[in-house]
Amino acid sequence: MNRPAQVPPLASQGCSEQKQAARAAERLSQLIACKTVSIESGGERKEFERMQLLLSEFYPQIFKSMDLVRIKELTLVLRWQGLNQGRPPIVLMAHQDVVEASGSWKYPPFAGVIEDGCVWGRGAIDDKGCLCALLEAVESLLTEGFVPERDIYLVMSHNEEPMGDGAAEVTNWLREQGIEPVMVLDEGGAVVDKVLPGVRGLTAMIGTGEKGYLNVRFKAASRGGHASTPPKSSPLGRLASLINHIEKKPPFPARLNPVIRDLFRRMAPQMSGLLKFVFGNLWLTAPILPRLLASMGGEARALVMTTCAFTMARGSGAPNVLPETAEVTANLRIAVHQSTQEVMDQLQLIAAKYDVECEKIYGHEPTAGGLLDSREAEILIEAIGKIYKNVNVAPYLMLAASDSHHFSSLARNVFKFTPFHLTSDLRGGIHGLDEKLPIDELERAIEFYKTLIRLVPSS
Ligand SMILES: [Zn+2]
Numbered sequence: 001m002n003r004p005a006q007v008p009p010l011a012s013q014g015c016s017e018q019k020q021a022a023r024a025a026e027r028l029s030q031l032i033a034c035k036t037v038s039i040e041s042g043g044e045r046k047e048f049e050r051m052q053l054l055l056s057e058f059y060p061q062i063f064k065s066m067d068l069v070r071i072k073e074l075t076l077v078l079r080w081q082g083l084n085q086g087r088p089p090i091v092l093m094a095h096q097d098v099v100e101a102s103g104s105w106k107y108p109p110f111a112g113v114i115e116d117g118c119v120w121g122r123g124a125i126d127d128k129g130c131l132c133a134l135l136e137a138v139e140s141l142l143t144e145g146f147v148p149e150r151d152i153y154l155v156m157s158h159n160e161e162p163m164g165d166g167a168a169e170v171t172n173w174l175r176e177q178g179i180e181p182v183m184v185l186d187e188g189g190a191v192v193d194k195v196l197p198g199v200r201g202l203t204a205m206i207g208t209g210e211k212g213y214l215n216v217r218f219k220a221a222s223r224g225g226h227a228s229t230p231p232k233s234s235p236l237g238r239l240a241s242l243i244n245h246i247e248k249k250p251p252f253p254a255r256l257n258p259v260i261r262d263l264f265r266r267m268a269p270q271m272s273g274l275l276k277f278v279f280g281n282l283w284l285t286a287p288i289l290p291r292l293l294a295s296m297g298g299e300a301r302a303l304v305m306t307t308c309a310f311t312m313a314r315g316s317g318a319p320n321v322l323p324e325t326a327e328v329t330a331n332l333r334i335a336v337h338q339s340t341q342e343v344m345d346q347l348q349l350i351a352a353k354y355d356v357e358c359e360k361i362y363g364h365e366p367t368a369g370g371l372l373d374s375r376e377a378e379i380l381i382e383a384i385g386k387i388y389k390n391v392n393v394a395p396y397l398m399l400a401a402s403d404s405h406h407f408s409s410l411a412r413n414v415f416k417f418t419p420f421h422l423t424s425d426l427r428g429g430i431h432g433l434d435e436k437l438p439i440d441e442l443e444r445a446i447e448f449y450k451t452l453i454r455l456v457p458s459s
Contacts (some may be wrong), residue, residue: 020136021443025119027058028132028442029112032121038097039074040162048074048096048158059135061142066154071173074158075166080138082150084458088182089151091411092449093167094131095160095187095403098123099431106434117439124437126430127187130418131156133442137449149458153181160403163213163362167403171410181411183376185452186404188416189396191388193423196300198275199267203392204384206377207416208259209369210398210405211302212334214343215361218242218351219327227320233355235326236315242354243310243328251346252306254290255337259369259395260303261286266394302399306335306343329361333399336366367408369397375457376413383452387419387444419448 034051037043052074056063066078074096082089101109101122109122123129138154153174157166174181189205220235256264261282268280278285293300301307310330316323334343340363351358372381372395381393398416407414420426420441429435 017443017447020140020446021439024132024136024442024446025114025439027054027136028119028124028128028437029114029121030054031128031132032112032119032123033110035110036097036123036158037100038159038162038164040159040164041100043097045074051096052076055135059139061139062135062154065142069173071169072158072166075170076154076156077170077173078154078156080148080152080154082148082152082456084150087150087459088180089153090148090456091153091155091181091184091407092134092453093155093157093184093186093403094134095127095157095166096131097158097161098126098128099161101435103433109435114439118436119439119442120434120436122435124429124435125418125420125422125426126435127160127418129420129437129442130187130445133419133445134449136446137453140446141450141453146454148453149456152453152456153179155403157403163364163401168406171406174410181407183379183413183415184404184407184411185380185415185417186402186407187418188398188402188404190418190420190422190427191384191391192421192427195394196264196267196271196275196279198271198273200270200272201390201392202388202421203267203270203394204381204388204417205394205396206372206380207369207398207402208372208395208414209336209367209408210401210416211306211336212338212340212364212366213401214332214334214340214363216330216332216344216347217327217359217361218330219325219357219359220355221357222322222324222326227322230322235323238354238356239313239326239328242351242356245350245354246308246330246347247310250305250308251350252308252335252338252343254294254301254305255335256282256286256290256304257336257368257397258371259336259397262371263394263396264289266392270392299399302333303397304335306332306338308332334363334366336368336397338366340365364401364405367405367414369395370413371395374413377415379455379457380415380417380452383448383455384417384419386451387448388421419445 035047069077107113107120113120159166188207191204195203220238264279290304293304312329315326
């Protein structure tokens with residue numbers, strides 16, 4: 001993997017930085033070799049214990065000098081005492097667990113191979129790359145004798161991927177201690193190119209909110225009959241009609257919320273032609289935009305409305321047996337202008353038409369997110385600007401779920417930003433095949449965290 005073309009090398013890059021990057025890459029490789037697949041998804045506890053032992057060996061200053069609290073045994077919370085302890089702290093997060101790796105990979109996914117200037121393997125980007133960069137940055141600052149202006153908490157949950165309780169319990173613990181962070185930074189948007197069709201240049205996408213999440217089971221019962229003389233309406237047939245209805249005529253309203261509106265406003269100057277006009281004149285075009293984006297499908301649609309993906313199905317166990325009950329499961333991502341209950345009500349109405357029952361398996365609400373107009377946002381943007389020259393910055397809503405949504409009721413500023421420049425090839429590796437992180441990006445992320453921590457103000 002070559003260095004992405006548009007990003008110049010770090011100005012300060014010298015021999016010692018290169019050495020630090022090589023050492024960090026070696027450590028990231030060893031972290032990847034701990035197969036920390038979430039325990040809820042069949043992973044083994046001993047892999048987490050092995051990785052945590054490695055972390056304490058790699059980063060002795062951190063584990064010696066900071067207060068460590070274990071939540072649910074495997075989630076780690078480290079408190080770095082700042083100069084002004086009365087001030088609300090900052091929380092910096094990265095999760096320890098990864099998703100499984102199936103399919104055919106160029107290099108074994110849990111070997112941590114370093115090749116072609118990249119560290120390869122499951123978790124290289126999501127999220128051990130961030131975990132490693134964050135700890136490298138903090139260890140380096142501690143070695144320099146740096147003390148932050150206020151307390152900084154490092155939060156590393158062990159079950160982000162299956163939406164486990166690690167991060168949620170951390171917020172409960174913080175609440176019990178009376179601690180309300182002024183700013184939380186977790187994984188999220190990255191520095192990307194071609195963020196929207198026609199947009200030139202790189203954009204740092206800072207998630208400020210995220211869509212909600214809902215898993216729903218639809219169940220249709222049989223009215224009897226033999227496979228040789230099937231009834232007119234079979235459970236699978238009714239479910240198929242229901243799926244067809246929801247896919248062809250989704251009942252969810254499309255809307256342009258303030259965060260997405262601000263994203264378009266900021267992107268317009270980088271566009272050309274008709275797109276520049278459409279996105280640069282939202283006062284005129286806003287009423288038609290939601291429907292236009294919804295019709296485009298993919299990410300454009302996901303930005304403005306609730307989406308529904310049918311992911312699992314079950315019928316009978318044999319080709320010649322009509323199922324007594326058949327079921328399908330859908331995974332929905334709830335737009336910020338809806339609630340899980342509102343969506344359930346919509347689904348129930350449609351399901352009733354096809355004599356299908358529907359039940360909620362799991363859900364959490366969306367978090368609306370804000371514009372990048374706070375002092376804390378300015379600090380984050382300043383840190384990004386020091387590392388990435390000539391980069392646009394835009395707020396957005398995360399389409400996927402992250403641990404940080406638990407903090408939205410506790411902290412005023414929750415930012416979701418992964419400090420790597422990720423090409424579409426690199427992004428394709430996240431939860432996919434051949435996940436890899438260029439060592440240059442790891443080095444850049446270490447500098448980003450160091451810069452951000454140095455910018456944390458005293459008051
Ligand atoms: Zn992640």
